[in-house]
Amino acid sequence: MGRLTRSESQAQTRAHLVSTARDLFLADGYAGTSLEKVADSAGYSKGAVYSNFKNKKELCLEVLGLIHATKGAEIAAALGHGDTAEDRLGAFESWAENTLGDVGWTMLEFELIVLSRHDPELREALTATLGAARDIAVNLLTSFTESLGVTLPMPAEDAASSILGLGVGLGIQRAIDPTISARVVTDSLRVLLATSSPM
Template identity: 55%
Template sequence: MARLTRAESQARTREQLVETAKLLFLRDGYSVTSLEKVADEAGYSKGAVYSNFRSKDELCLTVLDRIHDEQVALIAEALAGADGMEGLLAAFQTWAERSIGDEAWTALEVEFATNARRDPHVRAELAARDKAIRDTIAGLLTGYAERFGITLPMSADDAATALLSLGIGLGVQRAIDPTIPVNVLPDVIRIFAGVR
């Protein structure tokens, strides 16, 4: 077996730290998971963590980016085979039923965002990520509106903010009570599309 280069070794270490942190943050929560625990569970020293991340906040932002990327891939996969507006909404609802309200993911997002209120840098990082998500949603709305000849009842940016806010709120509610149905989200999209 060929020996890893220094860059490959560093990338492997970083990947293992991110995956371990993701597991621990989702399982135990952000506050109680120390960088030392992440290092121990991954089989590295605390110094290895600090050589890859400036802080626990930076590591958590990386974990949240990973989770968001995974969810984007899942939703893209779900929508890829969908046909027509109703097919897209049905595929979206299937993804939403699996993902919106995931207890561990929702708890991590809420806990981290709540802690971020004390740190302007972390708040700015979260705000930038939130804007990127809203921009992506707005782009999708614009594209689908053009594709299906729909006039949105408000700007795509405002509709994206409304839908993301509804999705986040629904996620928190479903984390508390998983019996709350997700169909309200595709139903609101239908109202925006004027096809209800």
Template identity: 50%
Template sequence: MPRLTRSERQAQTRAELLQAAKARFLATGYAATTLEDIAEDAGYSKGAVYSNFPDKPTLCGEVLDLIHREKTAEVEAVLHGGETLDGRLSALTKWLDTSLGDIGWTMLEFEFVVLSRHDPRLAQKIVELRADAHRTIAVALRDAVADLGFDSDEASISKLLEDAADLVLSTGIGLSVQRAVDPSLATRKIADMTHDLIEFVTAQIEAESENTREAEARS
């Protein structure tokens, strides 16, 4: 097996530190985790941590970014895996049951939000994470509408889908907080709401198309 180059070793060290930080933050939370804990878990010195991450808040932000990328990949796989809309939404419900309200993830996000209150750099990270999540949902809704035979890129429809994505994301965030406290709360309402939103958007498209046809007939 060929020896790793210096840059490859550095990348490997960083990735292993990031995975160790993720496991530790999710298990014990932000406040209770130290950089010494993370270094020990990964099998490196504390100096190795500082060589890759300037401070604990930055490292936590990187961990949340990693978690969001993993969750985004999972959601995309779920929403593009079924052959029908109902099948995709059923798969989404199963994913929500296992992911929404995960105590470690939800509480870590909360701690990071509190931490960012007086740090614009960290606040910007939260804004970016939310924007990425919104983008994922909006794309999934556009794909669902397109699969039904409608033009999801038309300006007014695109705006409807952007607003719908905001609603789904905000509801999901709120429900995840509640489920972190009471895991018995059902996640089916998210999938049901998404289904209703898609039906509403397609109804709007059909209504606009009908109005256009009537106007053309009168001219």
């Protein structure tokens, strides 16, 4: 195998930094993770971090984007698993029970939301990141309902926002009290499907 080009090496370094930062942010939170710690854990100099990210906020926002994409892929796999709609909803429900309220992920998002109160730049960036997560939810819901041959009783954007909002709120509650069931998210999706019409 030949040597990596400069751009390939830079991309590899950036990906490794993001992966390392994800693990640290999830374990220690935003405040508890420094760029020095990311550099040390990844085996790079602090300069390597700053050559890829202008600050910790930018790195953390990229981490959140990676987490959202990963969770979206997991949901897509769940909603595609099984022969019947109920099989697929059951797989999604298992995902929700195992994932919603994950302390690292939930608290990291919540920590950034709190910080954005007095940081307009962070609030704007978070708005974009959450908008991308909403787009993922819209695409997942649209693909799922199309595969079932049904049309939702409301625009997919509104339905996705509703389910996403419910999931986020429930995730915060479950991060504190994991005995709360995540079934309500799947039941809400069942209600939407029950009131849908054939295409």
